Amino acid sequence: MFPTPIEKRSRAAQISYQTLIPIALIVWLLPLIAVAMFSIRPLTDFTNGNYWGLPSSFEFFTNYGRVFxxxxxxxxxxxxxxxxxxxxxxxxxxxxxxxxxxxxxxxxxxxxxxxxxxxxxxxxxxxxxxxxxxxxxxxxxxxxxxxxxxxxxxxxxxxxxxxxxxxxxxxxxxxxxxxxxxxxxxxxxxxxxxxxxxxxxxxxxxxxxxxxxxxxxxxxxxxxxxxxxxxxxxxxxxxxxxxxxxxxxxxxxxxxxxxxxxxxxxxxxxxxxxxxxxxxxx
Amino acid sequence: MSTAVANPSWLQRNKMTVTPLMFLLPGVLFFLVYVINPIIQSFNISLYEWDGLGTATYIGLGNYTELFDDRAFEISLWNNLKWLALYLLAIPAGLLIALFLNQNVVGIRIYKSLFFFPFVISQVVVGLVFSWFYLPREGLLNAVITLFGFEPINVLGDPTMATYGIIAAGLWPQTAYCMILYLTGLNAVDPEQIEAGRLDGAKGIRMLWHIILPQLRPATFIAFVVTIIGALRSFDLISVMTNGGPFGTTRVLSFYMFEKALSEYGFRMGYGSAIAVVLFLIMLVFIGYFLWSMYREERAARR
Incomplete structure (x- = not known):
């Protein structure tokens, strides 16, 4: 197998690999995660400029319901x-x-x-x-x-x-x-x-x-x-x-x-x- | 000899020719009507001035000479070259991610699928996702770069950046595609050759270059084919993200053709077809090369 299997490497290498994967994944999917976060916010969050803070309310059902x-x-x-x-x-x-x-x-x-x-x-x-x-x-x-x-x-x-x-x-x-x-x-x-x-x-x-x-x-x-x-x-x-x-x-x-x-x-x-x-x- | 088989019918005697023909007929017919014939027709239409409804006037190569002085055509052509060159980055990027993920740790299969699945999302949605990502005020990109103390940027509103912003969006699913090709390829790499390489002291980059990459050639070939075709086919992203703007700076041939033939810029079917013919001829160079490679393989396989 190439590259060398991580289980044959040092403990430190294994741990850093294990932590690196989820971080890489989040960076990779960042644009999509942003859209998913937008889709559960209420309209007021956007008028108040609260784009990235905690949503003021969880509107998953209202928003997706309205789509249909x-x-x-x-x-x-x-x-x-x-x-x-x-x-x-x-x-x-x-x-x-x-x-x-x-x-x-x-x-x-x-x-x-x-x-x-x-x-x-x-x-x-x-x-x-x-x-x-x-x-x-x-x-x-x-x-x-x-x-x-x-x-x-x-x-x-x-x-x-x-x-x-x-x-x-x-x-x-x-x-x-x-x-x-x-x-x-x-x-x-x-x-x-x-x-x-x-x-x-x-x-x-x-x-x-x-x-x-x-x-x-x-x-x-x-x-x-x-x-x-x-x-x-x-x-x-x-x-x-x-x-x-x-x-x-x-x-x-x-x-x-x-x-x-x-x-x-x-x-x-x-x-x-x-x-x-x-x-x-x- | 018995008389029962003395006089086989014509059909019986030629069944090895007739059977494949019958099986081919519906598929070939569909393909001729909807793909092959339209190509020929487009060549013909490109010699006419035609609004799609009234009578067409023959103008010879008039549409083609007009292309030479068309600034928008020139920009589109240049953008196509940018797309081609930058889109190829998906291949090394995909290889890099594949090497990163080619391990046997717990949950790696889920990671692989999650890295891959942007490819499955329609380009329209990818375009929307990225245009919101780039938004000057609400977009996450600016939220991140202002965090590091940079000035916010308006990627899609800036004529010097917009095309690159769209290409970056296109690279996202394309890299995922190349990654999955290489992951499959890496799975099939001969472990004995790797061992032999290790014994000879090959490591890291040298191992990759001399032992792994040659074995990944089939994957690389397919990655090249799909990436080049993808780059020249780019349309959805441009249409959704900028609609050709700002000031027409993000047009490519496929998009410009559509604009000329079908959108509010008028129904110039002949001129549009001339643009399509140019795009087709560019593509034909690559198609010719692909077919030639496949032909050599077929010949080798037959021996």
């Missing part, structure tokens, strides 16, 4: 769910199929199609913006959740294919050959042999895509407007102009908007990190 009762926040959150979940299902389904095709079969153009997916996944959004907005308008999906979902599925298929194909490549190929010798049909190999082995990849991709899509802001403002279809990332700016300069409410609102992916991460940590770091180890 006095604004469009619940609608935006619900929109985010209705955009994110179908995208996750669609992108994972499509890319399991493309990944299977590119990972198992040898045919001309295999690598070319694979590289098309990778390259497309790295492209700047702005080169797609005008035509995609136009297309969405012309099929009548502008300012709908469906319009966003369709684009997200298509775009995420690039990254997901890269992921799935490499995962399938690492599976034992003998299993598939054995099934073929037995005369199993190709689509049954996909469904009954490969798919069950891909559960970890499916879980990892699902949490990753959930986070990516939940956090999307650019396409939300390009393809939608207003609380009918906009997800919470776009809604939060709306929320902030409603409660302008009321930092206790704006802080609470942002924390609410950020929570679902954070929750997802802490619940599915193993899969999340496995997905994010695929390829970081040979």
């Amino acid at each position: 009762t006095d604004s469009d926040m619940p609608r935006y959150m619900w929109n985010s769910i209705l955009i994110t979940v179908p995208t996750v299902i669609g992108a994972v389904a499509l890319s399991t199929m493309t990944g299977f095709a590119l990972g198992i079969y040898r045919f001309r153009g295999n690598l070319l199609i694979f590289f098309m997916f990778i390259a497309g996944n790295f492209v700047p959004f702005q080169i797609l913006m005008v035509p995609v907005r136009d297309l969405t308008l012309s099929v009548g999906l502008y300012d709908t959740k469906m319009g966003l979902v369709m684009f997200h599925i298509a775009f995420q298929t690039g990254f997901c294919t890269l992921f799935m194909r490499n995962f399938i490549r690492a599976l034992p190929f003998e299993l598939i050959e054995a099934a073929r010798v037995e005369g199993v049909k190709e689509w049954r190999i996909f469904w009954f042999v490969v798919l069950p082995l891909m559960r970890p990849a499916l879980a990892a991709l699902a949490v990753l895509i959930f986070t990516f899509i939940w956090n999307d802001y650019f396409w939300a403002i390009v393809l939608t407007q207003g609380p009918d279809a906009q997800p919470v990332t776009a809604g939060i700016t709306q929320f902030n102009s409603q409660f302008i300069a009321q930092y206790h409410l704006m802080s609470a609102g942002s924390i609410v908007a950020a929570i679902p992916p954070v929750l997802m991460f802490f619940l599915m940590q193993k899969h999340f990190i496995a997905g994010l770091t695929l390829g970081a180890v040979k």
Whole structure:
């Protein structure tokens, strides 16, 4: 292990390491801690200039309650769910199929199609913006959740294919050959042999895509407007102009908007990190 | 030979070609419609003067020649370079934190997750969090620096500082990402090589440079890819924190393109597309390099 394990060092080194970690963590999370502290203060603290002293009262429930009762926040959150979940299902389904095709079969153009997916996944959004907005308008999906979902599925298929194909490549190929010798049909190999082995990849991709899509802001403002279809990332700016300069409410609102992916991460940590770091180890 | 298999159907004979095609079809179709074709269309639109509604007039390379005299374009381009250069700091910073946290003490897993989780927060919220952190009166940054006797600063209101303030906000989640890549990489470092290095008297920095880093190459490669893409994609933070200001000093190409094509500065789809094409070509240099590296790996893996 590198660096040298701390338990092999002197007692003093161990103690200073143990005290240093929490301090480093607090410094690292300082901006976030500040926002969390803002979000439980009453408005009077801000008018009195009491930004960093003890809160004059603990207003956690009032502030967070108002986020849900006095604004469009619940609608935006619900929109985010209705955009994110179908995208996750669609992108994972499509890319399991493309990944299977590119990972198992040898045919001309295999690598070319694979590289098309990778390259497309790295492209700047702005080169797609005008035509995609136009297309969405012309099929009548502008300012709908469906319009966003369709684009997200298509775009995420690039990254997901890269992921799935490499995962399938690492599976034992003998299993598939054995099934073929037995005369199993190709689509049954996909469904009954490969798919069950891909559960970890499916879980990892699902949490990753959930986070990516939940956090999307650019396409939300390009393809939608207003609380009918906009997800919470776009809604939060709306929320902030409603409660302008009321930092206790704006802080609470942002924390609410950020929570679902954070929750997802802490619940599915193993899969999340496995997905994010695929390829970081040979 | 029995007659049962004497005349297999066309489908039967070509199933090893037809099956992958069927599996590829939906994904490829989606990708062509929403990604590949729009790229080509953008190139085309960049040759027109078009407000997005009326008829488009062909003006050849007019939009591109206009870019040369556009001061705002020049500023955006420079800011993109700043983003690229400074964003790469996330890689050594991430490595540093990973080395710091790569221990086996009680509760280290929770520390690792807490160090990492800024990456999971949306850039919009990161932008808000940092713009409040920087607030001249209410912000924690000024509360801290005035404590040490410095004058309060208005990071986002000062044209010379604003871009750096936004980049710092972007470095926060990006460093977390690089950290997790390196933590995973460090986990897989060969302990025998470390022992061998120790026997040869390698320690500290020398050990890191000669024995650890070469084994971390895959992690470093991915860190480079995601950091460069992230730097050139920066949009959310700028939009949320300064909206391009003060006086347009924090614009980057991605943001300026959006302003020209879709915001109150008018609907100049052609000009916006020309900016997007420039950004795309910059990105293409990196994409080309990434693909080339991957191609070499594929070839090596096949042997």
